[in-house]
Amino acid sequence: MAIKNVTVAGSGVLGSQIAYQTAYKGFKVVVYDINEDAINKAKDRIKALRHMYKHDIAATDADFEAGLSRISYTWDLAEAVKNADLVIEAIPERPDIKKDFYTKIAKLAPKDAIFTSNSSTLVPSMFMEDTGRPAQFLNMHFANQVWLNNTAEIMGSPKTDPDIYKEIVEFARNIGMIPIQLKKEQPGYILNSLLIPLLSAGEGLWVKGVADPQMIDKTWMAATGAPMGPFAILDVVGIRTAYNITLAQAKNDKDPNAQVLADKLKELLDEGKLGMEAGEGFYHYPNPAYKDPNFLKI
Structure with a gap:
């Protein structure tokens, strides 16, 4: 499956960065958060990235505007995931919140959609059954300031389909990341373990x-x-x-x-x-x- 439509759930510091970087690299992105206030803050966070992209990677205003044009926003979860090829979850680092989120989107997202978590400490086997699609679920953890510190640590569970894993490795490359391929589950991955x-x-x-x-x-x-x-x-x-x-x-x-x-x-x-x-x-x-x-x- 070719990934074209990406939903980023959670628009905090990293979620906003992941969403913009993905859009900057040519993908259509839907940013989801829980209410209008959170969405308005997300819009401000993403607009504030302009200076960094221009200063750090020599992006032009036209480049930056093109990225913005590929982003839409919603606080309606069903609307957020209805066309998703890939959902990147970047919600708070609390197992109860994540479990509830995956249980909900399992019923709302297309059956062939891939789910990934940006969790920095929690492993995919903790949530794989909640997703209703353990073969299509894995973790992809980004470092802060993704346009500069461009790593994506990719970690599957024992049930992740190897072909899905390879697809996410390729997606990471397509959005300008260095795919860091972990061979087994490890809380903290490589970066946070250090x-x-x-x-x-x-x-x-x-x-x-x-x-x-x-x-x-x-x-x-x-x-x-x-x-x-x-x-x-x-x-x-x-x-x-x-x-x-x-x-x-x-x-x-x-x-x-x-x-x-x-x-x-x-x-x-x-x-x-x-x-x-x-x-x-x-x-x-x-x-x-x-x-x-x-x-x-x-």
């Missing part, structure tokens, strides 16, 4: 009062030459995503430190400090302190 321990270590130092976020970031950047430390990365990922993952860890593992961290992240959320997308998280944007030439000066 990244989350770094972020967790930084968060642990903060929660214990060993150092503040900027000092932790300075240490990592100065000692390794990295362009960002763990808290700058958390701002890019989004504080809400970090909070959802930490809260699930606190509930599942009964880890008191995870609950303390979740509470501290919740305080940031309550203050509207969602990270880079909101203009403030651990840093202020668009000119965060870690990009200041003096940040690492003695």
